[in-house]
Amino acid sequence: MVKIYKICSVSAWREAEASGVYRGSADDARDGFIHFSTAAQVAETARKHFAGQKDLLLVEVDGDALGAALRWERSRNDELFPHLYGELRLGAVRGVRELPARADGSHAIPELEP
Numbered sequence: 001m002v003k004i005y006k007i008c009s010v011s012a013w014r015e016a017e018a019s020g021v022y023r024g025s026a027d028d029a030r031d032g033f034i035h036f037s038t039a040a041q042v043a044e045t046a047r048k049h050f051a052g053q054k055d056l057l058l059v060e061v062d063g064d065a066l067g068a069a070l071r072w073e074r075s076r077n078d079e080l081f082p083h084l085y086g087e088l089r090l091g092a093v094r095g096v097r098e099l100p101a102r103a104d105g106s107h108a109i110p111e112l113e114p
Contacts, residue, residue: 001062001063001064001094002062002063002064003038003039003060003061003062003063003094003112003113003114004036004037004038004060004061004063004070004082005036005037005038005039005042005058005059005060005061005112006022006034006035006036006037006058006059006061006088007037007042007045007046007049007050007056007057007058007059007099008022008025008056008057008059009025009053009055009056009057010055010056010057011055012025013057013059013096016088016090017090020089020090021087021088021089021090022034022059022087022088022090023087023088024087024088027049032085033071033083033084033085034083034084034086034087034088035081035083036061036063036081036082036083036084037081037082038081038082038114039112039113039114040114041076041079041081042058042109042112043109044076046099046106046107046109047106047107048076050099050107051105051106052101052105053101054101056098056099056101056107057096057097057098057099058096058097058098058099058109058110059093059095059096060093060094060095060096060097060112061088061092061093061094062092062093062094063082065091065092066084066088066092069084069085069086070082070083070084070085071083071084071085097110
């Protein structure tokens, strides 16, 4: 199983739990796909896009369960990032953890499995 990760707000995730699907953030909607990161990319994604934000969650997803809608595309630093072209069905989710903010605005990234 290929694990991929999504950082999102608690409120957005609660909405996804109520509806059964996660449709992505405003940035995801703008770009036409849901942005994910690998375990190795999460810390930089948090630093670059979520610094200073509180009430965040880290969602662990089985990338293999997403099928052809998941594409690996070049992005930051010319690295391949997982992008989901469609909604995230909650059946592919393997775990959800809090992503606590530190006093300096960074986040305490848990140890993640690739």
